[in-house]
Amino acid sequence: MGPVVRRPVAWIAAVVLFGEAFGIAALNWFLGVVVDRQDMSLAGLDPHMMSVSSKIGGIAFGLYFALCGLVALLVALRDRPPAGFGRVLLISAAVVHALLGAFTWGLVGWPAFLFMVLVLGLIVLLLMTYDRPAEPAGAAPPQDGAGGDGSPVTSPPAPTTP
Secondary structure, eight states, X not given: OOHHHHHHHHHHHHHHHHHHHHHHHHHHHHHHHHHHHXXXXXTTBOHHHHHHHHHHHHHHHHHHHHHHHHHHHHHHHHTSOOOTHHHHHHHHHHHHHHHHHHHHHHHTOHHHHHHXXXXXXXXXXXXXXXXXXXXXXXXXXXXXXXXXXXXXXXXXXXXXXX
């Protein structure tokens, strides 16, 4: 896929990840409020602690997906591939979505599974469209004496022996 597809994929991935960040945080916050209002113990666990941990988990995952969305947004704005920590973050988000997709198939149903696969596909497509093909190891320099960037090609100095 060429450069025509790269930026729109990055924009769409950024919007979806930001939406998912908000949705995950809101859902976990809502579940925390429900648990707090029920005021019932689950196997002896403190209801307030379950409520607080649900809210903290929602905020943590929301920030994680928002950070992934920020990386995708920066990729879209700069039109450059994610590098370093951003690339690792997007790869981890792809793994998380693959695992969540596997769990949602059995626990929630196929619409949630399709959403997880869609997001997984967007992240993988984002990573793959910006992936540069590696140059062959034995690639010969151009015959006109200029390198790929226009600079002259020079041969390495010959080794000297005493």
